[in-house]
Amino acid sequence: MKTALTFTPLFLAIAATISPLAHAADAPPTDGFVEGSSLTINTRNYYMNRDRRDIHTDDSKEWGQGFLGIFESGYTQGTVGFGLDVHAMLGLKLDGGGGTDGSSILPYGSGNGKAPGSFSSGGGTLKMRAFDTELKAGDLFLNNPVIAGGMTRMLPETFRGVSLTNHSLDGWMFEGGQASFAKLYNQSGHGRIGTSYGALPKGQDSQHMNWAGVAWSGLPGLTSNLYASELKDVWNQYYYDLDYTYALNDLVSLNPGLHFYHTQETGNALLGDIDNNTYSLHFTVGVGNHAITAAYQRVNGNTPFDYIAQGDSVYLDNSQQYSDFNGPNERSWKLKYAYDFAGLGVPGLTSAVSYISGKTDLTKVDPNSRGYSAWYSADGKNAKHWERDIDLKYVVQGGKAKDLAVRLQWATNRGSNGYSAVDRDVDEYRVIVDYPINVF
Incomplete structure (x- = not known):
């Protein structure tokens, strides 16, 4: 086992704000606790049909x-302001479930093998603001490269903990x-933070996750992020990206970029040895309403690139609808x-078609690995798979239904030479209808 790097991301993030705070002369203006408050409700209708072609299950549909609903207060008056955020979630089963799909839309079935007719959760966050620094404690909506709940399912994942941000x-x-606990997409209660691809030993969980990061956008078209995280007794993970968009003229733009993760085991190494470097590079050419990427x-590593369970903290170019x-x-x-399609006079209508192909050697995986032995395949010397995605989305631009969004997604994934053991042959269809309501 390698010696893990010792660091405390939360301490680093707090220390990073000390210098900016010393130069902040005045507290930012505030509208007041009540005057600055807002209430939004998002309704999402979600249908997924996941046809596992290699095992032919009878029911792989969930709807x-x-x-x-999210209430966000403003801040009380004064140099140090206080506020409160509250949210509530409700999921209703319209069809399917029982854990047969595993799509994270509905809860997995219990004794009767059926998903419940409904599930719900709620939470609150106390917040404090001084100058350009905001501290939150409670149930958090997080979205960064190392810990992200995201909105790729019917309801989002949330985390219970404390966060600090500074914009000085x-x-x-x-x-x-x-963060010490997570509420998964399709659950009402909280549990310890797990991983998406590693199998933690029964009864052993990571107690918390620390993270710290900095995002920079100081030049037009150029952005960069640097993050570090520790999933206690599992891994230390580091992330860096750089993205640049350059407009040649009013018609043509160029967009190169890169993403890089390094993951290494730490502490009790509950998932075993990890020494993984993963990167992606992209180059996009935009011409008018067309874009080609x-x-x-x-x-690089004999374990997969892994991230927290059900989250969207996988900022890689080839992370697709079905496979990462x-x-x-x-x-x-x-x-x-x-x-x-604004180019054809239909603003709000967008589309994308992708084809991705990957190959690897799964015989190099340690069959005795604590957390990733399922990836080993004696027939996986030249394991391959490919995915084809089609995405069509329309957002209503005006009228009473303004911002109503309808999204259709199709994905086809096929594996060979042992890859289908960990990434199945699948045809997947999704229909997602969002309607956000700004109450006040």
Whole structure:
């Protein structure tokens, strides 16, 4: 086992705000606790049909209706302001479930093998603001490269902990925090933070996750992020990205970029030895309403690139609708074509078509690995798989239904030479209807 790097991301994030705070002369203006408050409700209707072609299950369909209400207060007057955020979620089963799909839309079935007719959760967050620094404690909506709940299912994942953000310097954002529990997409209660691909030993969980990061956007078209995290007794993970968009003229733009993760085991190494470097590179050419993207992704290590369970903290170019193309030692490439139908007089209608191909050698995986032995395949010397995605979305631009969004997604994934053991042959269809309501 390698010696893990010792660091405390939350301490680093707090320390990073000390200098900016020393130069902040005045507290930012506030509208007041009541005057600055808002209430939004998002309704999401979600249908998924996941046809597992290799095992031919009878029922791999889930359909549900989700409601997410978020109240955010303003801040009390004064140099140090206080506030409160509250949210409530409700999921209703319309059809299917029972854990047969595993799509994270509905709760997995219990004794009778059926998903319940409804599930719900709620939470609150106390917040404090001084100058350009905000501290939150409670149930958090997080979205960064190392810990992200995201909105790829009917309801979002939330985390219970504390976070700190600072915006004192123009073009810079510093943040850090610690989370001990997560509420998964399709659950009412909270549990310890797990991982998406690793199998933690029964009865052994990571107690918390620390993270710290900085985001920079100081030049037009150029952005960069640097993050570090520790999933206690599992891994230390580091992330860096750089993205640049350059407009040649009013018609043509160029967009190169890169993403890089390094993951290494730490503490009790509950998932065993990890030494993984994963990166992706992309280059997009935009011409009017057309965009063509080429991307290359590489996983260096005998374990897959892993991230927290059910989350969206996988900021890699080849993370697709079904597969992340993140297998041990996997190399993958992607071609994507996107078109904005505003060019044909239909604003709000967008589309994208992608094809991704990956291959790896799964015989290099340690069959005795604590957390990733399922990836080993004696027949996986030249394991391959590919995915084809089609995405069509329309957002209503005006009228009483303004911001109503309808999204259709199709994905086809096929594996060979042992890859289907960990990434199944699947045809998947999704229909997602969102309607956000701004109450006040």
